[in-house]
Amino acid sequence: MLKLVTRETDDRQDFESDAPVTQDQLLARVAQGDQAAFAALYDQIAPRVLGLVRRLLRDHAQSEEVTQEIFLEIWQTATRYDSTKGGASTWIMTMAHRRAVDRVRASQSSRDRDTKIGIRDYDAAYDNVAETVQTRVEHERVEKAMLRLTELQRQAVSLAYYGGYSHSEVATLLSVPIGTVKTRLRDGMIRLRDELGVAS
Amino acid sequence: MTDKRNDPTSLTGAYALNALSAEERAAVEAGLTESESLRHEVTELADTAVLLGRAVAPVTPPPALKANIMDMIASTPQLPPLQDDTTGETDATASVTPIAPPRPASPSAAAPTPAERKAQARWFTKPAIALASVAAVLGLIIGGGVLVNTMGESQQNNQAADQLAAINAASDSQRAVSEIEGGGTATLVWSGELASAAMIVDGLPALPDDKVYELWFIGEETGARPAGTFTVSDDGRTLRVLDGEMHAGDAVGVTVEPRGGSETPTTEPIVAITSA
Numbered sequence: 158m159l160k161l162v163t164r165e166t167d168d169r170q171d172f173e174s175d176a177p178v179t180q181d182q183l184l185a186r187v188a189q190g191d192q193a194a195f196a197a198l199y200d201q202i203a204p205r206v207l208g209l210v211r212r213l214l215r216d217h218a219q220s221e222e223v224t225q226e227i228f229l230e231i232w233q234t235a236t237r238y239d240s241t242k243g244g245a246s247t248w249i250m251t252m253a254h255r256r257a258v259d260r261v262r263a264s265q266s267s268r269d270r271d272t273k274i275g276i277r278d279y280d281a282a283y284d285n286v287a288e289t290v291q292t293r294v295e296h297e298r299v300e301k302a303m304l305r306l307t308e309l310q311r312q313a314v315s316l317a318y319y320g321g322y323s324h325s326e327v328a329t330l331l332s333v334p335i336g337t338v339k340t341r342l343r344d345g346m347i348r349l350r351d352e353l354g355v356a357s
Numbered sequence: 358m359t360d361k362r363n364d365p366t367s368l369t370g371a372y373a374l375n376a377l378s379a380e381e382r383a384a385v386e387a388g389l390t391e392s393e394s395l396r397h398e399v400t401e402l403a404d405t406a407v408l409l410g411r412a413v414a415p416v417t418p419p420p421a422l423k424a425n426i427m428d429m430i431a432s433t434p435q436l437p438p439l440q441d442d443t444t445g446e447t448d449a450t451a452s453v454t455p456i457a458p459p460r461p462a463s464p465s466a467a468a469p470t471p472a473e474r475k476a477q478a479r480w481f482t483k484p485a486i487a488l489a490s491v492a493a494v495l496g497l498i499i500g501g502g503v504l505v506n507t508m509g510e511s512q513q514n515n516q517a518a519d520q521l522a523a524i525n526a527a528s529d530s531q532r533a534v535s536e537i538e539g540g541g542t543a544t545l546v547w548s549g550e551l552a553s554a555a556m557i558v559d560g561l562p563a564l565p566d567d568k569v570y571e572l573w574f575i576g577e578e579t580g581a582r583p584a585g586t587f588t589v590s591d592d593g594r595t596l597r598v599l600d601g602e603m604h605a606g607d608a609v610g611v612t613v614e615p616r617g618g619s620e621t622p623t624t625e626p627i628v629a630i631t632s633a
Binding site for chain 1: 367368369370371373374375376377378398400401402403404405406407408409410411412413414415416417418419422423425426427429430431433434435436437438439522526528530
């Protein structure tokens with residue numbers, strides 16, 4: 158357990174290294190009702206949130222809506238954020254992914270999603286991207302780690318995380334039994350964890 | 358003891374990727390209370406998933422989005438902080454959401470070490486943020502856990518919550534918050550596509566028994582159309598999906614009316630929200 162806590166602290170420093178005032182500090186001020194801190198936090202992390210949400214939803218207008226909801230939730234629940242639970246960036250990105258997935262599942266348009274492009278290359282190019290050296294490095298690390306997975310693992314993880322598909326949808330898309338998908342998702346994530354050095 | 362199909366240890370990857378059904382998610386979260394190794398693995402895989410998220414190219418949001426959000430937060434109350442650290446873990450799940458899996462008593466939980474408590478806190482308080490979607494929509498909009506709590510208890514209210522979730526999920530869903538004369542806030546959520554609207558009030562005074570609050574769709578051509586009545590609980594909060602169809606450009610108003618409601622408003626609105 159002690160090891161685990163140490164590792165989280167390290168991760169947090171990595172995550173926030175591109176920020177002059179750390180996101181953790183900003184979030185602590187947001188919890189006190191500081192709107193200026195909220196604005197600063199937004200400036201730092203909104204492009205990442207919108208980038209991730211749009212990756213899942215693809216529709217830009219909907220992605221902006223969901224991003225708006227996520228930031229409203231950050232505002233409302235910052236009072237309950239506890240830094241011992243992981244860094245601010247981890248908290249926000251986890252919330253962002255979950256909300257994007259919620260919208261994918263709830264949205265009627267998700268039912269019409271073209272399954273042919275469901276298996277997308279996760280290295281898709283987009284307009285108005287705000288890539289920095291930092292994000293490029295993070296991207297390349299993940300890309301490299303992804304190559305260490307088996308094809309089935311990689312497809313399953315990509316469909317689930319970047320496509321917002323449930324494991325049963327992934328099973329249908331890949332024409333494999335659902336039990337196999339569960340196993341591949343777990344094995345794939347464990348492999349990624351090890352490749353990315355998340356393991357303690 | 359654990360249902361094999363929902364064996365949490367086989368679901369950690371899918372859990373971290375948000376690829377589980379609500380039922381399976383609950384199974385994993387229940388499992389977290391019992392197994393430190395499971396907690397450990399889930400924490401690591403969740404952190405790994407965050408790295409996948411950070412590998413996506415950022416997209417610069419338009420300035421209008423920030424302006425909108427700043428407007429919204431200026432009129433949106435924050436949730437009250439959770440109480441007291443020592444009991445915080447159980448309080449967090451119990452007081453915020455009935456949807457969270459109950460925390461089974463386990464011998465080791467009786468005297469957790471500080472490090473264990475930290476690790477547990479990460480997961481046990483998580484449902485406070487990661488409510489199942491309907492409750493999340495509510496919690497998000499009303500800015501309070503209390504209503505979420507009461508909502509879960511009544512099927513009628515669940516239905517209202519479902520409808521609210523549907524409105525909220527519509528591609529053209531919009532919301533507006535307004536101060537109520539005499540105190541409190543009113544939040545209107547609507548979708549033109551669904552021709553449907555829901556009102557969430559917070560901090561509204563309770564009325565004497567012979568009076569109710571009444572909702573109105575107010576159109577330029579149609580005038581005020583009754584859209585249902587409501588009362589508020591002790592904490593002044595309620596959610597009411599408006600009866601009838603919302604027309605494009607309708608405003609929504611609330612008046613105080615005699616019990617049973619009126620066909621046309623008999624008092625001045627305490628709040629009116631325009632949707633145009």
